[in-house]
Amino acid sequence: MVGKTDNDDVLERWISQARKGYFEMLLLARVSAGRAYGYQIVASLKHAPGFENLAEGTVYPVLSRMKKDGLVTAEWVAEETGAPRKYYTITDRGAAALARMRAVWTRMGEVLDAQGDTA
Amino acid sequence: MVGKTDNDDVLERWISQARKGYFEMLLLARVSAGRAYGYQIVASLKHAPGFENLAEGTVYPVLSRMKKDGLVTAEWVAEETGAPRKYYTITDRGAAALARMRAVWTRMGEVLDAQGDTA
DNA sequence: GCAATATATATAGCAATACATAGTACATGG
DNA sequence: CCATGTACTATGTATTGCTATATATATTGC
Structure with a gap:
């Protein structure tokens, strides 16, 4: 099996940098599409190209920060079975920020x- | 005169994060368009929307890093008048990374x- | 001649964020 | 009872854009 090259590692590091900022926008867009809970958001994003290896530890802190900044609201909902879920809903301020x-x-x-045109 | 609102500050901070990664790609694209020296790159980028306040201290370190990573080469050229200039040229490795x-x-x-479609 | 400005490059330290890793809690299936 | 899935939380690390400042040379105006 072919291992990663230096180029792969460099690009992976770059992608991590390129996601700073972008990832908050992506999550805001995701919540904007409809109220959702954390684990659900993680699960759905894992289907997006490039996010197959997304970890909860990446998503929850951003959701927390977005709540702190007033971009979303969070509400605990007890399910009939299973652990309670924290649902996120975008706010007006969050919708404006997303735009x-x-x-x-x-x-x-x-x-x-x-x-490319201004050489 | 109307000052900045909280929303302006939040977006400014976000833009700073969103530029991480993007800025290296932008500089690579700029150099890819044709060999150029540092001050010239700064001056031309200052005409781009959103980059009116771009500082040299933002650009030179990224050019240095790109050289260190082998994405560009740098060459001092003594001008007939004025200080010598450091010209940057993209490498094959840099062109591949940019793509x-x-x-x-x-x-x-x-x-x-x-x-927006997966609510 | 000197001060101000433009041209040209360089560097240190800081703030902020994605990521990796580990943890806790509850439910389910074998 | 243990492993796995579901669901959320906490913390340390690595990395990069930004700010502020420094140095050097040439030009312009008084």
Whole structure:
């Protein structure tokens, strides 16, 4: 089996950096699509390309920070069976933040693409 | 004169995080467009939306790191007048890394956009 | 001639965030 | 009873953009 090359490791490190910021936006978008609980969010994101190895330890702290920043609300719900679940709902402030993040992300993409024409 | 709101500060902080990773890709793209020296790169990026306040202290360390990682080469050129300039040229390894970064960036955008459909 | 400004490059320290890892608790199945 | 799945929490580490500052040379205006 072919092991990882130096290039793979460099790109993995880069991806980790590139996700800073992006990941909060991604989670906000996910919650914006409909109220959800933590484990459910982790499980659904694991189906997205590139996130197969996503760990809970990556997701829960961001959800906590988003709650602290007022971007989402969190509510414990006791299930008939199983552990209680913490459901997250986006707030107006969170929806506004998400819109602005998307705009910035789009602009960053445009700035990137513009680098090829200004040699 | 209207000052910044909390929302502005939160977004500014977020932008700083969102630029991690992205900024290296941006500089690689800039150098990929044609060999350039540091001050010139700073000056041209300052015309890009969102980068009006870009500082040299942000750019030179990333150029240094890219050289150290073998993504670009650097070459001092003495000008007839003025201080000597350090010119940067992308390497094959840098071009390959840029292509992969772009692919990841595109995929991240797709994953983000997909969050609206999976409620 | 000197001060201010522009051009040109460099560096240290800090703040913030994704990630890895480990832990706790409850339910289920063999 | 143990392993696994479900569900959430805590902590330390690594890394990078940003701020602030420094140094050097050339040009311009008084």
